[in-house]
Amino acid sequence: MSSTRAYEVDARITAPGVSEIAAKQSTIRFDSSPRMGDELPGPAELLCSAFAACLLKNVERFSEILPFEQHGASVHVTAERQERPPRFTTIRWTLRLVTDEPPGRVDLVQRNLAKHGTVYSTLAAACDVSGEVMVVRPE
Template identity: 50%
Template sequence: MSTSTPQARTTYRVRGRTTPDGPAHIEAADQTIPADTAWAQPATGQPGPAELLAASLAACLLKNLNRSGKLLPFRYTSAEVDVVAQRQDTPPKFTGFTYELRLVTNEPQRRIDLLHHNLRRYGTVYNTLAATCDVQGRIVTTPPPTEPS
């Protein structure tokens, strides 16, 4: 009979701070992120909880793109992602996320499909959201500009 030890879990810590009339800030890693946590007030222009969650999905996709770029290897010269979060009011919850990842690459379509598969399979934030709501997206590619002869 073999026994295996459970994998160690990675722990992430953030700290949020606010006052009743003041701005809110989230401390994550070595950064301070302003956050709009005001209720029934004009928007502050800072990201609120919904934008921060959508930003987490964007960061997850980009981080896994970099990971896949090293492991596959997959070559690209730049990447950009747009994420849209859909929420409902009653009961309050997110119902879905959509994304479009735009890459400048010469990789063939089969490698782009493999990359997309890996982004969906190995993304922690992606998988967490996909377990609770619909997450759909696509990769759009553009070849790098050719250098003049």
């Protein structure tokens, strides 16, 4: 038996070229202008942000489940878009993980990120997604 969970946001245009998303107790402003703006993230950056959030959330989740000791993480995400038809073709990521865990345990976390991340799995079904974990030893 499969269960489902629903997620909700509300969004609105607040000024020409500026919109905001309301989710839970947060508001996220973004560029909704016809062209690519320089100040606010646009939909593509928000998609990359959701992907990065998925990775970091699951690092924390796997830290408890496995357990896996980590002392922090950061991620860089790049998405490539083609013009016609407009769609993302690739998403590349690099996760910097501060840990003393052995390489085999780090590989397990990387496999679990790809296997159990909701945003990751959804995007991987639509385009090529790949990345690597770079271990940073704690000081």
